[in-house]
Amino acid sequence: MPLTVAHLHATLKSRLPQFSDRLFGQAGDTFVGGWEEYLFDTPHGWWTTSNHEFPDRGHSSQPARAMKACIEKATHSIDIVTMDEPTGDFRKNVEDGLIALAMSGRPVTVRFLLGRQAGGPNLHTWMMLKQLADRIRQAEPRASRLNVYLAQFRWESASWNHAKLIAIDGGVLITGGHNMWDSHYLARNPVFDISMRFDGGIARGGHRFADALWNFVRANNRRPLAGATYSNHLNPDLEIDESAPPPRSESFEAVAADASPAADASNRFPALWVASPGWGVYTDPRVLEGAMMIALVEGLKQAKQSCKMSLQDLGSPHMSAVDFKTWRPRDYPFDLIGCGGSWFILPLIDNFAEFLHRNASATLEIILSAPTDGAHGYGHGVKLQTILNLLSQRMNAQFQTSKNDALKILNERVFLKTIAFSDGREAWRDGAKKDNHAKFWILDDKICHVGSDNCYPYVQGIGQAALQEFGVIGEFPPSVTDMVMEGYYNHASRHGVRTDAKLADLTW
Structure with missing residues (x-):
């Protein structure tokens, strides 16, 4: 299937048929x-x-x-x-x-x-x-x-x-x-x-x-x-x-x-508005799944070239060893997987792995907050090596990818970075690290999301929350893509500090 807003809209209507124009909707006349x-x-x-x-x-x-x-x-x-x-x-x-x-x-x-x-x-x-x-x-x-x-x-x-x-x-x-x-x-x-x-x-x-x-x-x-x-x-x-x-x-x-x-x-384009229900609001009927994550996972299935993201984090706040061992998710819209003391959204990680496996030259780039010591505490303590390890685990679980082959993919086609400036420093003058709070992603430099919905599960300590969220997914024409990439994303990419994978980091 083609990677289009129309296809993502059809997917949402199939998955959430009773919530069209309640949790998502399409407009063909969007202008930026x-x-x-x-x-x-x-x-x-x-x-x-x-x-x-x-x-x-x-x-x-x-x-x-x-x-x-x-x-x-x-x-x-x-x-x-x-x-x-x-x-x-x-x-x-x-x-x-x-x-x-x-x-x-x-x-x-x-x-x-x-x-x-x-x-x-x-x-x-x-x-x-x-x-x-x-x-x-x-x-x-x-x-x-x-x-x-x-x-x-x-x-x-x-x-x-x-x-x-x-x-x-x-x-x-x-x-x-x-x-x-x-x-x-x-x-x-x-x-x-x-x-x-x-x-x-x-x-x-x-x-x-x-x-x-x-x-x-x-x-x-x-x-x-x-x-x-x-x-x-x-x-x-x-x-x-x-x-x-x-x-x-x-x-x-x-x-x-x-x-x-x-x-x-020619400057107008189709777009989706997408919302997440949280708990307590959408009860007739009750729904848990968020429209943004459904669309992102489906978009990864159709993308062929690149997935570029600027995110607060991918994993939940880091837990103690005792809490991590005893906590179990309740009533969450997506399956979760634990790694390195944090929880991750399993269908997202699996589709990252599938996207890289299916497309031999595709690239995945994610720009994140500094894991710890951020100026405002937005990082969750999730080491970038943990994310690389988990991604390689899911490559092996789904496609029997060996450690050496996974390491090659991670170091040639996966770019995990933290925010920096032109001098390459991840910290401000007072030593506090730079925080990223964006929830931005773009697939094949075409289908782009800007909104409030994070790509990590809301797990705080041993508690859990589900929040109401909103965003827009646009099928950008070249003029809008150029503005967003040159005005924002390419700067973040160019000045980000990358973490490379090492064989010792792959602990499965």
């Missing part, structure tokens, strides 16, 4: 413009800068500024879905966009949903809205028609939203890996990450994903009173109550179909 307005990487444009020249601030304001620029142009509907409370310049830019809407007098409804990680205190959504109301009041709008709903969302202690998206008027979508955390992205020792803007009908997927989360909020708003899911509402008169938004009208979908900018038809 120029680098500055559509490609948001952090730290932006600094790949060729040596460590000693890198500033503590002012290096990565582009994602936050892009959010404001899109928000302030809305005409009727905005969904903002992210994890935890926005801070610093992220929060200021989002609020500045909302204040501009209040000043415009346009009747816009904003649904702002915050996933709250287990273990932390509840977020002060009422206070966040009060602070926004104070800023709007100071701006003295003539006749605001802005409604803002703000909610914290979590199911029990095991599932919360991890997606990061802004969907506007069914025609503009920003999504990727960026949390709205100033200290992680805009300050000293920034996290490496990527998000993108997509225009066209693909944005309706962001609204539909948000619909499912808000359905959960409506059903569980303050139940019990001290629970982890609750909503507040700021009305045009700047009064705050405890309501959740009513179900969204589907009528705006037809209005929004022509919302994307005019462009040459």
Whole structure:
């Protein structure tokens, strides 16, 4: 079968027939413009800068500024879905966009949903809205028609939203890996990450994903009173109550179909929006499998030339020997395999091995966080030698590949790297290692994913979580592929530090 978005869409419809337009959907009119307005990487444009020249601030304001620029142009509907409370310049830019809407007098409804990680205190959504109301009041709008709903969302202690998206008027979508955390992205020792803007009908997927989360909020708003899911509402008169938004009208979908900018038809491309259900939200019927991983595994089956990835990690956080021996996965959507104290998604590792076995000249490149001592702790302690060892094990298990043959494949066609800069240093000036939080992959330089869904299982200590996720898979035309590769990925590849395989690392 050809490697196309249409084929991946057909695969998802076959695997998840009851979840078309609920966990995934296709749009044929997707558009991506120029680098500055559509490609948001952090730290932006600094790949060729040596460590000693890198500033503590002012290096990565582009994602936050892009959010404001899109928000302030809305005409009727905005969904903002992210994890935890926005801070610093992220929060200021989002609020500045909302204040501009209040000043415009346009009747816009904003649904702002915050996933709250287990273990932390509840977020002060009422206070966040009060602070926004104070800023709007100071701006003295003539006749605001802005409604803002703000909610914290979590199911029990095991599932919360991890997606990061802004969907506007069914025609503009920003999504990727960026949390709205100033200290992680805009300050000293920034996290490496990527998000993108997509225009066209693909944005309706962001609204539909948000619909499912808000359905959960409506059903569980303050139940019990001290629970982890609750909503507040700021009305045009700047009064705050405890309501959740009513179900969204589907009528705006037809209005929004022509919302994307005019462009040459050759610059448009088919795309999929893909979501992961987590636990507790998609219960009618219940589903566990995530659309992104299904599509990635199927894409690897069809790819012939290359798989290039920029990821936070491939394995779960490293466990102690006792925990690793006793822990067993529960209710997880994919089979897992353990190696070196961490857990991995078995169908992904197996299809890496099958991809390399089937295509004698194909290459696999993965750029990861430093395993330990990262500036913000994104690495999981998974040694790159462990990943190489596991990959060789699965080559042998599936295709009886010998150790020597596996070693040859690993050193000639597999490139595992950690983030560095032009001087080759993996650490910042203070010695902290560089963190990667991207969830980016591209197959055969054509089928590309940008989103929030990681390629490792969520195992924390001996506990486990399943999160709600969102992303876009596009069948990029050459112009978009060139922008993404030259503006982001090739820099990461060129400056990454590779780990080679040694025969002694293959312990099976």
